[in-house]
Amino acid sequence: MTLDTVAAAQASPDTAQPFAELGLKADEYQRIREILGRRPTSSELAMYSVMWSEHCSYKSSKVHLRQFGEKAPPSDALLVGIGENAGVVDIGEGWAVTFKVESHNHPSYVEPYQGAATGVGGIVRDIISMGARPLAVMDPLRFGAPDHPDTKRVLPGVVAGIGGYGNCLGLPNIGGEVVFDDCYQGNPLVNALCVGAMKHEDIHLASAKGVGNKVILYGARTGGDGIGGVSVLASETFDETGPAKRPSVQVGDPFMEKLLIECTLEVLGAGLVEGIQDLGGAGISCATSELASNGDGGMHVWLDRVPLRDATLSPEEILMSESQERMCAVVTPAHVDDFLRICRKWDVEAVVIGEVTDTGSLTIDWHGEQIVAVPPRTVAHEGPVYERPSARPAGLDDLQANDASRLPRPATPDDLARTVRDVVAAPNVADKAWITDQYDRYVRGNTVLAQPEDSGMIRVDERTGRGVAIATDCNSRFARLDPYAGAQLAFAEAYRNVATTGAVPLAVTNCLNFGSPEDPEVMWQFAEAVRGLADACQQAGTPVTGGNVSFYNSTGDVAIHPTPVVGVLGVIEDVAARTPQAWHTDGEAIYLLGDTHDELSGSEWAHVIHGHLGGRPPRVDLHRERVLAEVLVAGSRDGMLSAAHDVSDGGVAVALVEMALRADVGARLWVPDGLDPFVFLFSESAGRAVVVVPRSEEQRFTAMCAARALPAQRIGVVDSGLGDDAGRPSQQVLVLALPGGEQITWPLADLREAHGRTLPGLFG
Amino acid sequence: MARVVVDVMLKPEILDPQGRAVQGALTRLGLAGVSDVRQGKRFEITLDGDLDADRETVLNRLAEELLANPVIEDFTVRVAEQA
Numbered sequence: 001m002t003l004d005t006v007a008a009a010q011a012s013p014d015t016a017q018p019f020a021e022l023g024l025k026a027d028e029y030q031r032i033r034e035i036l037g038r039r040p041t042s043s044e045l046a047m048y049s050v051m052w053s054e055h056c057s058y059k060s061s062k063v064h065l066r067q068f069g070e071k072a073p074p075s076d077a078l079l080v081g082i083g084e085n086a087g088v089v090d091i092g093e094g095w096a097v098t099f100k101v102e103s104h105n106h107p108s109y110v111e112p113y114q115g116a117a118t119g120v121g122g123i124v125r126d127i128i129s130m131g132a133r134p135l136a137v138m139d140p141l142r143f144g145a146p147d148h149p150d151t152k153r154v155l156p157g158v159v160a161g162i163g164g165y166g167n168c169l170g171l172p173n174i175g176g177e178v179v180f181d182d183c184y185q186g187n188p189l190v191n192a193l194c195v196g197a198m199k200h201e202d203i204h205l206a207s208a209k210g211v212g213n214k215v216i217l218y219g220a221r222t223g224g225d226g227i228g229g230v231s232v233l234a235s236e237t238f239d240e241t242g243p244a245k246r247p248s249v250q251v252g253d254p255f256m257e258k259l260l261i262e263c264t265l266e267v268l269g270a271g272l273v274e275g276i277q278d279l280g281g282a283g284i285s286c287a288t289s290e291l292a293s294n295g296d297g298g299m300h301v302w303l304d305r306v307p308l309r310d311a312t313l314s315p316e317e318i319l320m321s322e323s324q325e326r327m328c329a330v331v332t333p334a335h336v337d338d339f340l341r342i343c344r345k346w347d348v349e350a351v352v353i354g355e356v357t358d359t360g361s362l363t364i365d366w367h368g369e370q371i372v373a374v375p376p377r378t379v380a381h382e383g384p385v386y387e388r389p390s391a392r393p394a395g396l397d398d399l400q401a402n403d404a405s406r407l408p409r410p411a412t413p414d415d416l417a418r419t420v421r422d423v424v425a426a427p428n429v430a431d432k433a434w435i436t437d438q439y440d441r442y443v444r445g446n447t448v449l450a451q452p453e454d455s456g457m458i459r460v461d462e463r464t465g466r467g468v469a470i471a472t473d474c475n476s477r478f479a480r481l482d483p484y485a486g487a488q489l490a491f492a493e494a495y496r497n498v499a500t501t502g503a504v505p506l507a508v509t510n511c512l513n514f515g516s517p518e519d520p521e522v523m524w525q526f527a528e529a530v531r532g533l534a535d536a537c538q539q540a541g542t543p544v545t546g547g548n549v550s551f552y553n554s555t556g557d558v559a560i561h562p563t564p565v566v567g568v569l570g571v572i573e574d575v576a577a578r579t580p581q582a583w584h585t586d587g588e589a590i591y592l593l594g595d596t597h598d599e600l601s602g603s604e605w606a607h608v609i610h611g612h613l614g615g616r617p618p619r620v621d622l623h624r625e626r627v628l629a630e631v632l633v634a635g636s637r638d639g640m641l642s643a644a645h646d647v648s649d650g651g652v653a654v655a656l657v658e659m660a661l662r663a664d665v666g667a668r669l670w671v672p673d674g675l676d677p678f679v680f681l682f683s684e685s686a687g688r689a690v691v692v693v694p695r696s697e698e699q700r701f702t703a704m705c706a707a708r709a710l711p712a713q714r715i716g717v718v719d720s721g722l723g724d725d726a727g728r729p730s731q732q733v734l735v736l737a738l739p740g741g742e743q744i745t746w747p748l749a750d751l752r753e754a755h756g757r758t759l760p761g762l763f764g
Numbered sequence: 765m766a767r768v769v770v771d772v773m774l775k776p777e778i779l780d781p782q783g784r785a786v787q788g789a790l791t792r793l794g795l796a797g798v799s800d801v802r803q804g805k806r807f808e809i810t811l812d813g814d815l816d817a818d819r820e821t822v823l824n825r826l827a828e829e830l831l832a833n834p835v836i837e838d839f840t841v842r843v844a845e846q847a
Contacts, residue, residue, distance in 0.1 A: 111835045224777035249836050251774075253781035310777055323779065347788075 003315070004042040006370045013039050022049035028384055035378045043364065043371040046316040047379055050282040051289060054551050057383035060517035061549045064527050067534035068544040075543045077506050080203060086126050087545020088203055089507045091571040095460055096200050097468050098130045101140070101193035101511040101567050103550035107226070108190035110249060112157025117165035117252040119192040121324050124169065124257060125278035128264045129327065131204035132196030135446065136458050137166050139176040139192055140472045140511070140565045144185030146427040146762050151180070154188050156763055162192075163438040168254035169261075172447045173439035174456025176472060177565075180427045183476070186555025191511040191548075191565050195470055197460045204268055206277040208295030208330045211358045213274055215291070215299060216336070217284070218343050218350035219260050219326035223309035225250040226322035256325040256348075263346035264327060272339045275330040285319045285379070287328040288354065292362045292376035295330070299376065301354035301364045315366045330356060388517050390524035400481060403615025404600040409678050416677060417744045419609065420653045421754045423682070426608040429650045430758035448575040452658065454497040454646050455570070457578055465574035471497035472568075475649065476561035477602040478617035483525040484532035487564045488620045491536040492686050494568035496646045499629035500689055502579045502636030503570030508537050510547035510566050515559020517551045525562040526551075533564060539622040542568065572636075579636040582662030583643040583692045583718045590667060590716035592652060593628060593705065594688030598679050604650040605682040624687040627708050632689060640701045643692035653681040655690045656716075656734065657751050664748055666723065666732035669716035677738050692718060723747070766815045767845040768823065772832045773804035807831055808844070815843055 002008075009015075019029040022045065032040050032048050040048060054060060069081065079096055080088035086100035104119025120137055127134045139162050144151050166173050176193070208215065226249065267273055275295060277287045284306065292299035303315050313321070331339050336352060343350035357363075362379070364372035393399075410419045423429055432451060441450035448467060449457035455471035473493040479486025495505045510533060515522040537544050553560045572578060583590070600606055601615025635641035645655045660667060671677045693701045705712040723731030732748040774780050780802050787801040811819065824841055832839035 111833070114836065220779070223779055225779060249778070251779040251781070251836065253779060253784070255781065255785070309779065 047285040052383040064530040071534040071538040072543040073541045099195040102548040113161035116158040116161030120165045123192045123194040127194045127196035129278040131202045132198040134196040136174045142189035146180045167440045174450040207275040208291035213356040215354035221309040272335040279326040289376045289379040293380040298357035298359040391520035393521040404606045425754040431756045434759035454500040467575040469503035474565040476563040480561040483528035487529040487532035488536040490566040498570035499632040503572040505570040513563040515554045529564045579644045588718045603684045640697040647688040651682040670737040672713040766811045768809045770807040772839045
């Protein structure tokens with residue numbers, strides 16, 4: 001193959017180019033020709049095609065995502081906002097925390113182990129490129145039907161990949177979600193979150209400033225991994241033809257990533273770096289054009305200096321390669337030797353591949369011939385922006401009209417007792433230990449809470465005990481019924497989960513997983529979800545610090561449910577004051593905080609028992625969420641709460657069972673006055689939590705709730721002495737007194753069996 | 765009795781972290797001039813009777829589905845001994 005140089009492109013303007021195969025539309029290709037005033041070289045075409053893909057350019061989502069900035073509530077905590085590799089939040093005492101969640105959906109479907117592993121690796125590099133030491137990871141996961149054969153291929157691979165990469169890297173996995181729904185059958189969602197911490201003065205940004213500064217590529221060698229992965233994998237849906245179209249898969253090397261973390265933190269700590277960028281999707285194309293675009297506007301690169309794993313790679317392939325575990329740094333000439341020395345110490349290969357110029361142009365040479373000469377902003381930041389048509393889904397009115405009120409409800413105490421057991425055993429509710437036990441949750445010794453607690457909590461400062469809590473949530477059934485409310489409910493649940501453990505919610509990240517943006521109905525769902533989330537963040541006072549959009553998630557022609565996964569980060573002054581999920585102490589009172597309405601549409605009960613989805617999701621009251629969070633945080637700080645658990649999937653029934661099972665202690669419960677027992681147990685009204693209050697604190701706690709107009713109903717007492725052979729752990733029971741004088745008794749051993757055997761039974 | 769050998773190797777373009785680690789160790793331990801190491805796995809399957817066409821078809825299918833991951837690995841199936 002002959003080299004397509006800039007000179008050749010000028011000389012042969014009419015050469016036909018495969019822009020459509022690279023995912024570019026005819027008008028986009030035309031725009032590239034206008035920008036350059038000639039046809040692009042094949043290397044330039046490769047760069048534009050990956051950088052203008054949906055995945056890198058956010059061309060369909062940009063116009064909506066602006067709301068996150070425009071509606072951002074004033075917050076002193078935000079140190080670095082949207083647009084950098086990851087947002088940075090001030091958590092006090094000179095500490096800053098950065099966190100972000102990204103999708104790796106399509107690669108994880110093709111090759112579950114490596115797809116999920118490299119998803120973890122990618123998000124970790126985002127965090128280190130801000131100058132932070134990674135502290136923990138979390139993984140919100142969604143799969144198709146639990147009993148489908150393909151789920152048995154995808155789920156174990158994804159879980160092993162996350163565990164394999166994260167465990168080798170020495171990062172605890174402190175939570176996330178596992179959700180099953182038929183809509184994810186051909187398109188599982190693998191989202192990965194990482195959180196890291198640094199001192200304020202150590203924050204670094206991605207920019208190439210200072211003419212004459214050197215551009216250093218360091219880390220793993222470049223191979224043929226995932227060539228075109230970004231534009232092909234992330235921008236087109238899978239067809240059913242299978243193996244023939246399988247693209248080259250990226251393979252992760254967590255041991256190299258560990259070296260990269262330590263090496264990067266050392267060169268940053270030594271003050272040797274002017275700007276830094278990780279290499280993820282779009283590889284060198286993305287890193288060089290973004291660094292140049294953010295900096296003084298020019299850069300020259302000698303592409304033939306890039307160390308290769310496969311000597312036969314063409315320049316186009318080198319530019320597009322997604323080989324993992326690589327980083328790019330901008331370093332002053334005086335610091336280059338020190339930088340390379342530190343890389344050698346860590347056994348990390350490093351090469352000067354370019355330098356910063358003031359030409360306003362990104363130029364790339366291949367063995368002395370110029371193959372790229374482009375304005376970097378046009379590649380990195382001024383790609384196409386689409387205001388795509390949107391339309392309310394045609395069937396939505398019918399869907400919303402078909403609500404859960406017409407479903408038959410359990411009538412007798414026996415029915416209720418059985419329904420609780422069935423819901424507790426449902427795959428979405430069941431114990432996730434089979435999955436999370438494959439992750440190291442405690443490595444590094446700073447994990448305070450991990451799954452199945454309401455949020456993952458990590459101690460940041462070992463001297464003062466200051467720490468952060470993170471929760472990710474999304475009920476995509478709610479988002480399907482009403483994307484605006486669904487996104488707000490996802491936010492509210494994550495916000496509540498963070499507060500439940502005693503942390504003050506501070507900032508938000510998101511991973512917006514949707515179908516094709518070219519489908520107006522999907523675009524409407526997306527626009528509504530973004531508007532809902534932006535409004536919610538504004539009202540709750542927690543800014544969005546960054547996030548990720550994943551489009552083209554569908555099986556065949558059917559889009560997934562809109563799945564706006566929301567991550568909320570909170571700060572806690574001393575992790576010793578955290579509120580755990582388990583109750584322990586006899587005689588402590590159990591309270592239900594918030595209002596319970598008859599809200600069963602989209603609920604876990606309707607899904608599990610009736611396979612029903614319709615109606616409208618529970619009402620959102622963000623003022624109430626704020627008050628509830630204040631009470632939960634104050635209660636934790638002042639020692640008024642000994643346990644707490646948010647009420648969400650499966651309602652109060654699931655919350656109570658999980659709290660009882662956690663430490664295997666029973667309780668005496670009753671249905672509050674005026675509530676139907678079924679609604680009490682299974683409604684999924686938002687803005688609620690179950691809390692446990694020591695006797696000595698009851699008066700103070702209920703007075704605090706009353707002062708804030710937060711309903712607090714006493715619904716039970718912790719009691720380990722109720723079983724036949726009272727006091728023996730195996731004989732613990734939950735007893736619920738019904739309004740008619742009857743009572744239901746659930747032995748915890750039965751509930752544990754129901755809750756625990758589901759996933760081992762499916763994947764065991 | 766037939767002995768069938770299935771060799772599974774990562775495709776040449778796929779990164780082999782284990783091979784890289786072994787390459788580094790070989791060099792450290794005194795073997796000069798190691799330019800590449802690729803690590804694979806080998807299955808030796810002993811069958812009662814000969815490998816007839818039917819069983820060969822099944823074996824080839826299972827090599828693809830179970831023994832190798834064709835997304836990232838190549839494999840070869842060969843008969844080592846046919847009694």
